[in-house]
Amino acid sequence: xxxxxxxxxxxxxxxxxxxxxxxxxxxxxxxxxxxxxxxxxxxxxxxxxxxxxxxxxxxxxxxxxxxxxxxxxxxxxxxxxxxxxxxxxxxxxxxxxxxxxxxxxxxxxxxxxxxxxxxxxxxxxxxxxxxxxxxxxxxxxxxxxxxxxxxxxxxxxxxxxxxxxxxxxxxxxxxxxxxxxxxxxxxxxxxxxxxxxxxxxxxxxxxxxxxxxxxxxxxxxxxxxxxxxxxxxxxxxxxxxxxxxxxxxxxxxxxxxxxxxxxxxxxxxxxxxxxxxxxxxxxxxxxxxxxxxxxxxxxxxxxxxxxxxxxxxxxxxxx
Amino acid sequence: xxxxxxxxxxxxxxxxxxxxxxxxxxxxxxxxxxxxxxxxxxxxxxxxxxxxxxxxxxxxxxxxxxxxxxxxxxxxxxxxxxxxxxxxxxxxxxxxxxxxxxxxxxxxxxxxxxxxxxxxxxxxxxxxxxxxxxxxxxxxxxxxxxxxxxxxxxxxxxxxxxxxxxxxxxxxxxxxxxxxxxxxxxxxxxxxxxxxxxxxxxxxxxxxxxxxxxxxxxxxxxxxxxxxxxxxxxxxxxxxxxxxxxxxxxxxxxxxxxxxxxxxxxxxxxxxxxxxxxxxxxxxxxxxxxxxxxxxxxxxxxxxxxxxxxxxxxxxxxx
Numbered sequence: 001x002x003x004x005x006x007x008x009x010x011x012x013x014x015x016x017x018x019x020x021x022x023x024x025x026x027x028x029x030x031x032x033x034x035x036x037x038x039x040x041x042x043x044x045x046x047x048x049x050x051x052x053x054x055x056x057x058x059x060x061x062x063x064x065x066x067x068x069x070x071x072x073x074x075x076x077x078x079x080x081x082x083x084x085x086x087x088x089x090x091x092x093x094x095x096x097x098x099x100x101x102x103x104x105x106x107x108x109x110x111x112x113x114x115x116x117x118x119x120x121x122x123x124x125x126x127x128x129x130x131x132x133x134x135x136x137x138x139x140x141x142x143x144x145x146x147x148x149x150x151x152x153x154x155x156x157x158x159x160x161x162x163x164x165x166x167x168x169x170x171x172x173x174x175x176x177x178x179x180x181x182x183x184x185x186x187x188x189x190x191x192x193x194x195x196x197x198x199x200x201x202x203x204x205x206x207x208x209x210x211x212x213x214x215x216x217x218x219x220x221x222x223x224x225x226x227x228x229x230x231x232x233x234x235x236x237x238x239x240x241x242x243x244x245x246x247x248x249x250x251x252x253x254x255x256x257x258x259x260x261x262x263x264x265x266x267x268x269x270x271x272x273x274x275x276x277x278x279x280x281x282x283x284x285x286x287x288x289x290x291x292x293x294x295x296x297x298x299x300x301x302x303x304x305x306x307x308x309x310x311x312x313x314x315x316x317x318x319x
Numbered sequence: 320x321x322x323x324x325x326x327x328x329x330x331x332x333x334x335x336x337x338x339x340x341x342x343x344x345x346x347x348x349x350x351x352x353x354x355x356x357x358x359x360x361x362x363x364x365x366x367x368x369x370x371x372x373x374x375x376x377x378x379x380x381x382x383x384x385x386x387x388x389x390x391x392x393x394x395x396x397x398x399x400x401x402x403x404x405x406x407x408x409x410x411x412x413x414x415x416x417x418x419x420x421x422x423x424x425x426x427x428x429x430x431x432x433x434x435x436x437x438x439x440x441x442x443x444x445x446x447x448x449x450x451x452x453x454x455x456x457x458x459x460x461x462x463x464x465x466x467x468x469x470x471x472x473x474x475x476x477x478x479x480x481x482x483x484x485x486x487x488x489x490x491x492x493x494x495x496x497x498x499x500x501x502x503x504x505x506x507x508x509x510x511x512x513x514x515x516x517x518x519x520x521x522x523x524x525x526x527x528x529x530x531x532x533x534x535x536x537x538x539x540x541x542x543x544x545x546x547x548x549x550x551x552x553x554x555x556x557x558x559x560x561x562x563x564x565x566x567x568x569x570x571x572x573x574x575x576x577x578x579x580x581x582x583x584x585x586x587x588x589x590x591x592x593x594x595x596x597x598x599x600x601x602x603x604x605x606x607x608x609x610x611x612x613x614x615x616x617x618x619x620x621x622x623x624x625x626x627x628x629x630x631x632x633x634x635x636x637x638x
Contacts, residue, residue, distance in 0.1 A: 003322070003510045003545060151629030154622070184622050186585035187541050191322045213625070214585075215578045215615030218538040222506050226322060259534045266505035266533075296534030303473070303503050306532070310470030 003226050008270035010231035012207065013039050013257045014048040015285070016067075017082050019240030021051060021058045022253070027289070029063045033070045034288055039236060040074040042281045043273045044257070046231070048101070051082030052091040068095040078139070086128045093136035100133045102126045103143040105181075106161055107150035123164060127171045140175065142168050143209065147178040148185040148193060158193050162200055175205045177233060180220055183213030183255070187223035194227035207231035210255045212238065217255035218263055225269070234260045236278075236285045238294030256295030258282040266303070275302045322545050327589035329550035331526065332358050332576045333367040334604070335386075336401050338559030340370060340377045341572075346608070348382045352389045353607055358555060359393040361600045362592045363576070365550070367420070370401030371410040387414040397458070405447045412455035419452045421445045422462045424500075425480055426469035442483060446490045459494065461487050462528065466497040467504040467512060477512050481519055494524045496552060499539055502532030502574070506542035513546035526550035529574045531557065536574035537582055544588070553579045555597075555604045557613030575614030577601040585622070594621045 016036050020027050032050070039047050049071060055062035064081065073079060073096065080099040083089040092100045104122045111117045117125070126142065133140045147161045165176060178193065190208070197206055208224035210217050210232065221232055235254035258278045265275050275297065282298035293299065300306065335355050339346050351369070358366050368390060374381035383400065392398060392415065399418040402408040411419045423441045430436050436444070445461065452459045466480045484495060497512065509527070516525055527543035529536050529551065540551055554573035577597045584594050594616065601617035612618065619625065 002514050003506070003542060005507060149622070151626050154626065182625065184585075184619075184625055186582055187322070188324055188586040195321050213615065213619050214581060215575075216537050216582045216585075218535050219541045219582060222538045222541055223322060256534075262533060263505055263535045263538060266503075266535075267507040296532065300503075300532050303468070306501065306503055307470050307473065 005269055009264055010045050011261055011271050012046040012231055012233040013044050013236055014233050015235035015239050017048040017051045018254055019235045020060050022240050023060055027060055029066050031288055032067045035285055036071045038281055038284050040077055042278050045272060046078040048080045052088035053084050068097055083129055085125055086132050089129045089132035099139035101141050101143055102129050103145055105145040106156050107146045107153045109152035110146055110150050123167055142173050142176045145179045146181045148180050148189050149182055158196055165197055169201055169204060177207035177209045179209035180211055183211030185220055187219045190220045191223040191227050194224050194229055198228045205230040209233040212255040221260055232260055237282050258297040259295045262297040324588055328583055329364050330580055330590050331365040331550055331552040332363050332555055333552050334554035334558050336367040336370045337573055338554045339379050341559050342379055346379055348385050350607055351386045354604055355390045357600055357603050359396055361596050364591060365397040367399045371407035372403050387416055402448055404444055405451050408448045408451035418458035420460050420462055421448045424464040425475050426465045426472045428471035429465055429469050442486055461492050461495045464498045465500045467499050467508050468501055470501060477515055484516055488520055488523060496526035496528045498528035499530055502530030504539055506538045509539045510542040510546050513543050513548055517547045524549040528552040531574040540579060551579055556601050577616040578614045581616040
């Protein structure tokens with residue numbers, strides 16, 4: 001049986017939160033606002049704008065409320081913010097954002113090391129956070145970070161992910177994403193986990209949040225949509241994310257939104273975003289952030305661009 | 320139905336031919352020999368060593384016979400050379416190589432522009448070339464370049480590829496590869512073409528030769544092996560290939576062998592090549608050629624390397 005392709009897929013850009021939170025320099029509010037506003041022009045249906053973490057923990061997101069107040073909201077676009085705990089949710093529900101994102105990291109070792117929490121405590125806090133958002137009437141999506149692989153723990157048991165999904169589902173949640181947070185995940189694991197999760201809970205919606213350290217990001221996207229993922233999350237220019245490694249390359253963060261859009265468009269899967277437009281946005285956002293875009297599409301452009309380039313190229317001998 | 324994964328797959332490295340032929344500088348014979356010898360140590364089952372084109376057409380392969388004579392042959396490894404025409408085959412059969420590779424480019428526009436040949440003339444020349452090799456007793460594989468997308472013609476009609484495969488099959492050929500020669504191909508097209516070709520001709524073996532301009536190379540590999548591709552061809556460090564574009568990025572050539580091996584190994588598909596070993600080989604080959612490796616795996620290493628790195632990393636906040 002051939003691969004299964006949906007007729008359309010929802011693309012989410014998380015650069016302004018996941019990219020900025022781990023950006024190597026401080027980014028000023030005006031730049032963040034300009035980044036979100038540029039993304040709003042592309043046709044992207046969901047844009048993650050910021051996160052409501054404690055400013056001491058993530059200094060680059062300290063101006064979350066101000067960013068939310070200053071962006072130009074484009075009708076039809078869902079603007080989202082991360083609320084890592086109930087206190088963050090209390091802040092998030094007071095903004096104009098449409099959707100709030102809860103977060104748990106499925107790795108027990110990571111929770112212990114970074115949050116000094118057990119997984120059970122994490123689940124409990126996430127449900128408390130969800131209750132705050134539920135009361136506010138805003139849309140809710142629950143993120144399961146490191147659902148596949150963790151640099152402290154290695155491969156995450158699929159049963160643990162299914163169990164946590166089940167607990168959240170019992171609490172009333174219906175929309176989730178599973179994150180390949182490191183970008184070291186492989187498509188067989190992605191295929192199996194999405195297949196099992198959607199078999200176990202056919203009434204939930206699961207997206208895929210994808211990083212690209214090993215370069216297999218787009219293969220993982222293919223596996224996820226074949227298995228029924230409802231949405232895919234990247235970051236323009238591939239900014240952000242990714243635990244700092246002693247010997248990393250430039251684009252080890254999130255998978256670049258423009259490369260996801262490009263591939264899906266060429267596959268005839270409706271994204272609502274034009275490839276040339278997202279490539280142009282990536283080039284603009286790279287300038288805004290003072291970085292080189294960590295993607296292929298920002299540099300190479302569309303098939304039409306390559307055909308234009310080939311007209312000027314000398315005789316060559318590819319096989 | 321989940322993705323189909325074979326239990327093993329054959330990996331071919333073509334850097335010493337496809338990479339060197341379009342290398343931006345002259346490469347001396349000793350470097351080419353060292354490149355092949357380093358690859359021979361990795362466990363790769365098939366290594367493309369050189370090509371027998373006219374030295375005026377591809378100056379960097381002018382020393383083809385000398386390279387063949389000077390490499391250290393490792394028992395069990397298949398050493399291959401490209402013979403683009405019958406004259407090349409006459410040279411190739413006199414060497415110690417085990418396998419010779421015929422080549423046609425499926426794009427009519429490309430044939431016209433670069434070879435001043437019609438497709439029919441190309442098919443005829445390939446069959447003549449095959450006859451020379453057949454008589455010699457060496458193994459034969461037939462390459463169909465640009466079987467999916469061409470920068471002069473755009474998308475290549477699948478019927479044309481099927482028809483050419485059929486003509487070669489009627490002439491007695493049974494082993495082929497289809498090339499995504501530009502790296503602008505998409506996995507749906509790859510899936511459909513491999514599916515149709517193997518349905519139409521169940522007695523042939525088809526590999527996938529893959530470039531990575533749009534970054535979808537590994538997704539295309541996943542689609543090809545799901546559809547039944549028997550082998551996959553990359554180039555160490557991603558060197559070579561790719562029509563020169565006015566605004567290219569570093570790694571627009573062949574898909575890096577080390578990234579292919581890494582992904583397949585993590586999927587539990589037997590490649591016979593160790594990830595750490597191919598990553599080390601990539602770093603050595605980059606030094607040999609004086610380039611930066613155009614891959615993720617050469618820089619990031621294995622999952623074990625990332626776990627080691629994480630131990631030293633500061634507290635981080637990935638999702």
